[in-house]
Amino acid sequence: MLQVALAQVRQHARRFIAVGLAVMMAVGFLTATLMVNASTEASLGNSIGAGFRNADLVVTEGPEAPLDSPAVDAVKSTDGVGAVYAQEMGWIAFGTSTESGYGALQNTAPAGLDNLELLSGKLPGDGEVALDAGTAEKRGLAAGDTIELAPAGGLVAAEDLAAAGTGLTVSGIVKASKDPFMMGQPQFFTGGELVQHLAGEGGPQLRSIQLDLAAGGDATAVKSALAGALADAGFADATVNTAEEQTKAVVASFTGGTDQLTVVLLAFALVALLVSALVVANTFSVLIAQRTRELALLRCIGADRKQIRNSVLAEALLVGVGASIVGVLGAVGLMAGIVAVLQAQPDTEFAALAVPPVAVAVGLVVGILLTVLAALAPARAATRVAPLAALRPADEARAGNAKGKVRLAVGVALTVGGAVVLALGAVSANLLIALPGGMLSFIGLLLCATLFVPPLVTAVGALAKPAGVPGKLAAVNAVRNPGRTSATATALLIGVTLVAMMMTGAQTSRTAFDGQLGAEYPVDLSVGDLTLEGQPLDVSAAATAMNYDGIAAAGLITNGGHAEVHGARTGVYQLAPEQLDLLQDKTLVLDGNTVLMPQGSELKTLTVTGSKGSKELTVVEADSRTLPPLISSAVAAEIGVPKLPAAESEDYYTSLPQLWVSVDRDLDAWALLDLRSQLAAGLDVNEYQISGAAVERAAFNQVIDVLLLVVTGLLAVAVLIALVGVANTLSLSVLERTQESSLLRALGLTKSQLRGMLALEAVLIAGVAALIGAVLGAVYGWLGAQSALGAFAAVVPDVPWLQLLAVLAVAVVAGLLASVMPARRAARLSPVEGLATV
Amino acid sequence: MTTKTEQSLVGAAPGRAASAAATRGLNKIYGTGDTRVHALKNVDANFDAGKFTAIMGPSGSGKSTLMHCLAGLDTADSGNIWIGGTEITGLNDSQLTKLRRERVGFVFQAFNLVPTLTAEQNITLPISLANGTVDKEWFGYVTKTLGLTDRLAHRPHELSGGQQQRVAVARALLTRPDVVFGDEPTGNLDSKVGAEVLSLLRRSCQEMGQSIIMVTHDPVAASYADRVVLMNDGALVGELDRPDTDTILASLAKLGA
Structure with a gap:
């Protein structure tokens, strides 16, 4: 019977292409998903491992006792230990003659434990510094130039650094470290004790003690000797690992064991698998329907039901195995391609492809099982072909729809039940109720699709x-x-x-x-307080804002008085009639007897005091909770518009004008963020001052x-x-x-x-x-x-x-x-x- | 040439070793109410072993139904059926399947072969299905006798209609079944090729001792048989021994066919 299945697949390969394609895509998706996690870990391992690639053993601190110089001494005096590198890192500010910035400074390792890749110049000695190629290019630095380094934390204006910093000669340019603690920022490396001096308060962080074994040293023996020596020195919870163990430990601490991304991707892979199972099942039922006479003939000449079923399942198995293998290979190819692209980028050149056997095995097993399971129902249908069907004239093949009644009943029940639960979840605004309801009703709908x-x-x-x-x-x-x-x-x-x-x-x-x-x-954008120069915004700000594309309207909102709101002295702003349009809520109106208050003010009336007098106004609450109290400009004129008080006055900050801006509705996110940057530059304020x-x-x-x-x-x-x-x-x-x-x-x-x-x-x-x-x-x-x-x-x-x-x-x-x-x-x-x- | 009456058939002894197939009191009814058809009415029949028997009758006479029941493809409503001395009435599906595989051979009018398999694979298919081993010598003899030796690697669509039917005959003969059933085996062939296939069937009966039961409406085809059983309206109505075409035509004419 196997030969019948084999012959089927071989002779009618084209009919199986679609099934194969469907299974292949789903398996590829699944396998690639499973490889994402492993490849991320491998890439991290690459990145982290580079930091101690030349070390034999790595000592890291425990939570109780941070490593410090006694620990280094303890390591150095242990038998069997060769070169020792106490890896220290500090945060520093740096400056050239024109620019400044923050970066990381690390001491260099002694010969043998070296982890830097020199691109030009030489490794830094005492009083010298090497920096990464990216920073060198960006800042226009080369070997022989001088830069200023200072502890991070103070101001980093270039001129301050020139005065306070330590001038160092650039000895060479190195390849950027892939250590995740160093990556993505300017990196500096210096010889000698310089890190100690430049690390600022508290000194540098002693990240690890890396060491070489002395000639003839035995890693296991030295490891236990080190553990003993460190315990004696008061560092009982320090860890001694081989470089490889250390890499694994750090990677684990980064990925935290589970990977959310993988879980989310798996949900989508599941949908793809479900759909491809449907395609497989459907294709096989069609194929069976078309082969009714042939199956009947087989039954006539002595094939029993089991043999017919197994023959169909064997076909499915063949297709499943083939498609799954291609799918897994495709996934590996795809991931290899992505990794290759990443490797070509300087920032991600540590990317690594990992093909975990589990991903391959799961991909293959799921693909094969899916195909075979999906073919089960069609295979059962095949066994129901009566031998006599071979003797009838070749009438049209019909798929049996008889068994559908139970399915329909279950489908309708699930649809109705699920819909009720979903509605309940929607009414009570509870996603945890709605989700299963939605899923059940959808499955029900699919079941009674006929x-x-x-x-x-x-x-x-x-x-x-x-x-x-x-x-x-x-x-x-x-x-x-x-x-x-x-x-x-x-x-x-x-x-x-x-x-x-x-x-x-x-x-x-x-x-x-x-x-x-x-x-x-209350508004699209509001720009608050003072400019970078410490000046209040003035009328020219509104004019400036209107110069930018995408701004629909802009208005300067000025102080119109003060009021006591629940015992706190609060600034009240005045709004000209045309400025009312700047508010998000277009239903709000201001007249001569009202004051607009934020939601939750719990006041019926508010007495606003201006420079000439006060007025008791009826409170109208807006939906917004962050709206400042607003009165119409007419009321403000009536009670007297106050002058901006002096900077020392307690009313100063509650009286500062604000710029309100409404933007074009069709602006997309990117354009808006761009606009915000432009606006901040144009108005001379920080970007965070523009909110809304x-x-x-x-x-x-x-x-x-x-x-x-x-x-x-x-x-x-x-x-x-x-x-x-x-x-x-x-x-x-x-x-x-x-x-x-x-x-x-x-x-x-x-x-x-x-x-x-x-x-x-x-x-x-x-x-x-x-x-x-x-x-x-x-x-x-x-x-x-x-x-x-x-x-x-x-x-x-x-x-x-x-x-x-x-x-x-x-x-x-x-x-x-x-x-x-x-x-x-x-x-x-x-x-x-x-x-x-x- | 003799014409026996229906009565003489009743005396046939079913279950006898010399019987290839037999029925006793076979009834088969299709449909209900207005569409009710009494396809077989109390049919008692005996088919001798080692003989080539043709079943003839007009359309709707029940000849195909009788063959389907004899071959275990269809079940009767009452009565008993024997194949080679074994009663098959009441066997379940898998027992019937085993019976078809081991003790019965088929040659149909059309669509005899699995299109995806070669001639050789088609011939040995029943044995493969039974997980049996092919008797090489017998296979060689049968295929040589049927002139298929150089056609074994071909697939059905590469064979002529006559060759396809010969492959079907070879498949039916290979298991040395108790009986080979033919359902209009030459219905789709022209007369020359049809004659060739019928001669082969006759030879396999004479030289190999194979029992053959063939349903046909073609008097020429029936004339190759040792004996012709005539059916009309669901009942056996007569039989002819060693008939020729003219006597068959004459008998059929009497039936009003």
């Missing part, structure tokens, strides 16, 4: 009627085998629903967050956009697999309908009509799947956002129509593409050939 997919395809198919006979035939053919159509659509539905859910969820939470921000921050809803919104949108992009990319794998499934189902159906297609051709259907008919069929299935997915996803996305954010903000469904339309368009185009190959094959067949084939 209930709604074929009728919808038929309904949408009515639109194809104007296309004449090919259109009508396409609509009928698309639901000819409802089970098959549903299964094909379901695979696509999963991916599309998840993508649409993410899009709607993102959009809805964005809107909710916007509303929340409107309440939290727009900045928060931009930062939030940026996070959401990146997340959405990543998630959509990851889900795209599942969608791609499902599209392979659509192409596959169509091409198998075409194969099945060879005679029929030929008959239509003989009766006068043109080649292009035949191709159009098949394209329509594919578009119908893919389009309806995408449509259902988009609708479901929109609902899930809204309910998900409501569950997650409902407790903090008012969530109103906001459907990203354009994005969802784009998803639909992609599905339709992909359906068209999926029909190209099968349609071409069908059209190539001449009417006579097709009719002759039995």
Whole structure:
């Protein structure tokens, strides 16, 4: 029976390509995911290990007793110890004649324990310093130049350093250390005791004691001798490791054992696996349906049910093994490619590829199991073929839909039950309730897909009627085998629903967050307090701000008086009528008798005092909690606008004008952050002085956009697999309908009509799947956002129509593409050939 | 040439060693109500071992149903069936499968061969399915007799219709079954190639002692048989010994076929 399976796979290899492709992609995804963690660790190991690559043993401190010079002495006096390097590091400020900055300073190791790679010049001696190539290039330094170093903490103005710092000669340029404690900042290396002097208060940090074994020394013996010596010196909790052990220990402390990224990626890999299992199951059922007569013949001449089942499973096993191997190889190739790219970048040249045997094994086992398990149901269907079927004329193969009743019942129950739980989670704004509810209802919907997919395809198919006979035939053919159509659509539905859910969820939470921000921050951007020069903002600031693209309006808000709010003297600001538009909340109004107060003021009235007098005003509360008390400029004029008090006055800081800015709504996150930088430079303030809803919104949108992009990319794998499934189902159906297609051709259907008919069929299935997915996803996305954010903000469904339309368009185009190959094959067949084939 | 009456068949002794296949009181009903068809009515039949028997009758006479029941492909509603002295009535699916594999051979009208396997693999398939070993000598003899020796590595689509049927005959003969069933084995062949296949079947009966039961509606094909059993309306209605085409045609005419 094995030979039957082998012959099947060999002879009909093309029919298995799609299954193989689906399994391959899912396995590749899974394996790559598992390799990410290992490769990250290997890269870290590379980076960390470089620090003590020449050491035999490394001593590190325990939590109780930090290492210091007695520990170094203890190490040095232990028998069997050769060269010793007490690795010290301090934070320093450095300056050239024009620039200054902060960096890390480390002492150099004695010969033999050396861990620097010299690029030019020589290693630093006493009073000399070497620096990394990146810093040298950036600061225009070369061997022979002089730089000033000083303890970090003081001011780093270049002229201060010149006066207070220690002038050192640059002896050489070295390759940047990959030690994660040093990376990403200017690195300096000096010989001798200089680190001690420059490290500032508390001295340098003694990071480790690295040592060589004396000639003939035995690592194990020296290790225990060192432990003893250190314990005697009061460092009982210090650790003595070989360089390799030390690398592992540090890597473990960095990665913390578990890897969140891997867990998240695995969830997406799971979706891809699920979809590919559906594609495999569907393909095998189609293949079985097409081979009914052959299977019946085998049964006639003595194959028992077990042999039939095993034959189908053997085919699945063969395909599974092949596809899994290719998938794993593909994943390794992909990761190797990424690592190679990273290695070419100076900042990440320590990147390393790790292919853990577990990742390979899991990839292979999961891929093979998935294929075989997915083929179980079709294999069982194969055993139900009656031997007599071989003797009947070659009627159309039909997939049995009888067993579906239980499935439908379970599906409907899950859908309803899950929906109730989901609704409950949404109403109570509890994601932990909503999540399982959503998952259950989705599984339920998938189970009873046969209930709604074929009728919808038929309904949408009515639109194809104007296309004449090919259109009508396409609509009928698309639901000819409802089970098959549903299964094909379901695979696509999963991916599309998840993508649409993410899009709607993102959009809805964005809107909710916007509303929340409107309440939290009164204006888009507010610029506060003093300039870098210590001057208050003045009217020219508003004019300056208006010079920048993307600024819709700007206004300087000035002091209009003071008031006692719950015992605290508070500045009250005046707002000119045209400045009211700067507020986020457009419903707020100010008249001659009101004062706008932040939310939660708990006041009915407030008496505001100006330079000429006071007025009791009715309090109107805004939604914002950070709004300063506001009065209209008319009221301010009535009670007398106070002059800006002197800097020494206690009213000074509560009277400083603020610049309020509203920005163009369509500004994206990047543009807004850019604008903020420009504005800060133009107004001569620090960037952090510019705050407001727009900045928060931009930062939030940026996070959401990146997340959405990543998630959509990851889900795209599942969608791609499902599209392979659509192409596959169509091409198998075409194969099945060879005679029929030929008959239509003989009766006068043109080649292009035949191709159009098949394209329509594919578009119908893919389009309806995408449509259902988009609708479901929109609902899930809204309910998900409501569950997650409902407790903090008012969530109103906001459907990203354009994005969802784009998803639909992609599905339709992909359906068209999926029909190209099968349609071409069908059209190539001449009417006579097709009719002759039995 | 003699024409026996239906009564003489009743005396046949089922289960006898010299019987290749036999039935007693076989009834088969399809459908219910208006669509109810009594396909077999109390059929008692005996097919001698080592003989080539043809079952003839008009369409709907029940000849195919009788063969399906005899071969264990279909189950009867009542009555007993024996293959080579073993009663097969009431056997379960796996026992029937084993029976088909070891004691019965088939040659169908069309679609006899697994398209993905070579001729040789197709011939040895029943033995492979039973995990048995092929009797090389017998395989050589059968394939040589059927003129397939240089066609063994070919796949079905590379063979002519006659060659495909010869491969099917070889497969049926290879297990030395109690009986080979043919279901219109020459229905898809032209008369010359059909004659060739029928001669082969006859030779295998005469030279190898193979029992053969063939369903056909073609009087020419039936004339190759040792004996023709006539059926009409679900019942056996007569039989012809050593018939020729004319006598068969005459008998069929009497049935109103």
